[in-house]
Amino acid sequence: MKVALEFLYHFRCDRCNQWWSIADIEPKIGNSIHCPHCGYLNTVELIQTFREAAKSTCLEIPPDPKFCN
Numbered sequence: 001m002k003v004a005l006e007f008l009y010h011f012r013c014d015r016c017n018q019w020w021s022i023a024d025i026e027p028k029i030g031n032s033i034h035c036p037h038c039g040y041l042n043t044v045e046l047i048q049t050f051r052e053a054a055k056s057t058c059l060e061i062p063p064d065p066k067f068c069n
């Protein structure tokens, strides 16, 4: 069996706070991205990695325990 990793980025609009996702792209800090919900032009300020995001989740098996408090 082969296993493939998909890069799926989740975006939250600064104006309407709604979420959307885009796979197989690589956003960069400073990129401008239009919200598909309200059309607001957002600027990418921070790209949070999975391990950083997992700090505040309740995953049963943390991806890296040293990052989970």
Ligand SMILES: [Zn+2]
Pocket (backbone or CB within 6 Å): 013, 014, 015, 016, 017, 018, 035, 036, 037, 038, 039, 040
């Ligand atoms: Zn929006």
